Amino acid sequence: MVLSMAVPLVLHILAAVIWVGGMFFAYMALRPAMGATLDPESRPRLWLHTLDRFFRWVWGCMAVLLITGLWMVFGVYGGMGSTGAYVHTMLALGLVMMALFAHVYFAPFRRLRQAVTVRHNADAAFQIGQIRRIVGINLILGLLVISIAAAGPYF
Template sequence: MSLAITLHLLAATTWVGGMFFAWMILRPVAVELLEPPQRLALWYRAFQRFFPWVWGAVVVLLATGLWMLFGVFGGMGGAGWHVHLMLVSGLAMMAIFLHIWFAPYPRLGKAVSAEEWPAGGRQLGQIRRLIGINLILGLATVAIASGGRFL
């Protein structure tokens, strides 16, 4: 059980922390210092490095979450409301990430390669909004996970 919790927390911290850094730190600095072509190239390259970590986090979160759900709680019936909410929010975050991965992210890469900056800007804007939603969901999930069983 302690291995599952540790891996689960590390995966969640990696994903949510990465989104927090991107939204709250990197984005304002990139807007302040870089012109749109350089900013779009920066974001695409940053996503190329971050998204494999997100894929890893998704796999670890699903595997360890289900391990704990069935191994510790004996299934959904034995889990508290906070576990149910965690599962729903986690699945929603994963669905949003999958949409980013399969839709605006590849289009951003094509736009950057073709130097089509307005099209790239639209794709980056969509990714930014979706990551913002995921960040809110992720922070809420962390709060639910850490305090839900005490309510």
């Protein structure tokens, strides 16, 4: 029982840290630094290449989060009926985060790639703004989920 919980829990936490930590870094450190140091024409290409690499990690993290979360719920706890409300809340918020990420990836990020390819910086900047807003929402949700995970069992 201990090993069956330890492995998915560690993988689950690592995936959450990579995803939420990456959003925090991009939103709170990279974005302000780019605005202060790079000319507006360089920013879209850097954002495109940075997000392209990060989004590959996010896809993997989402898969790990789903697999390990369901492994713990059904393989260790015996189903959703045996878990606390905080687990239900984490799952619901996690699914919302995944849906928001999928939207970012398939809509504004795809349009950012197209705008950078044709060097249309105004459209690229608009798409970056769209991505930034949704990532900001996802960052807040991710920090909330982490708080619920840490404190949930104590309520």
